[in-house]
Amino acid sequence: MKVEMLMLNKSRDITLLSLFSAQKLLYPFHSDLSCFGEPDKQRSRLQRILSDDQTQICIAIHQEEVVGYVTLLPPEPEERWSSLSYVRVMGALEVASIYRRRHIACAILQRLFHDAKDIEKQIVLAFAYYWHWDLNHSELGVYEYKRMLKRLLISAGMEEVYTDEPDVHAHSANFSMARIGRNLSTEHMQRFFYTLNPRIW
Template sequence: MEHKKTYNAMEIKHRNGNVIIEGPIPSSKLATLDFHEHLVAFRPPAQQHKALIEIADLPEGRIIIAREMNEIVGYVTYLYPDPLERWSQGEMANLIELGAIEVIPKFRSGGVGKALLEVSMMDDAMEDYITITTEYYWHWDLKGTKLNVWEYRKVMEKMMNAGGLEYYATDDPEISSHPANCLMARIGKRVDQESVRQFDSLRFMNRFMY
């Protein structure tokens, strides 16, 4: 499958300063930008910056960033699902995963997260993909936001809706392990019915295991 990537951008006038949302960003550009020290949700900032540069080099890898001046203050990643997850078992060339989304506390609750999703979907190539995200409450910053799991889930769902991702049921054991966890997906306009059927069979792999 051909991996087209068309750059898009928008500016957000946030109460704490103006932010540029842009991407997909090539690894060469990512390497020249500073990475904010408060981007700590997944691993230490220097390691995460390195990981984003590596993802941007993958044929299907996409990084959309939120940038204040020369510093990355938020990002979202897209890449093929982890080989250890069920979503990779169909070996679908047109199924990609929103792997991580993070915005520093200073720029939260001002539309930056939603804008990252909106800019992601401005690229026409996304109409060729089924885009999924698996949301687990243990990844959420409940302490920093002072929200409970259900409040956070509502905020997260609203943000994903901005990118056209909707809730999809699944019997995946990890997702089913807590009612706040969920699978969300967006099926691009040009995705064929066979791919949708394949995605449905990945969502429900345990239905005959009784």
């Protein structure tokens, strides 16, 4: 378990905590963490996925509550990149609405990658689908939100990648990004990009 204290603008005493497989998620979820389901159900889901030895979660804690989190997961067995042992998938990323615009999401992502084991030998793949975005609280249009989210992921070292995955092409606001480890071999990168979009090879 790795812990870091942050002093963020307008928000004191935010604790960043990395959890790995078999560790317990001891804090309740803030009531505003509801983009991906009810807070208690989300907490239970995260505790279940911590049973996988390739799972990592980074949470932001304020006043003994989880106010933001991001997950790093192995691909699902049915996903085409599940055959690539060095690929991981960034799952849900959420910050409680009243804690937004305080750079917490950026801090969570940076801490997630900092603490991840062998991250420079891996590729982290992220998919952004507009139907998951909290457009109401953000007061942004869908393409403004897309630009904001891209800037956030780029700040964490990710770059846009192009896939023929149907869900990505279901709407022009959807996109995919990846963080490519600095110590990844050329062969592994080629296999990844071929798997991502074999039509361009």
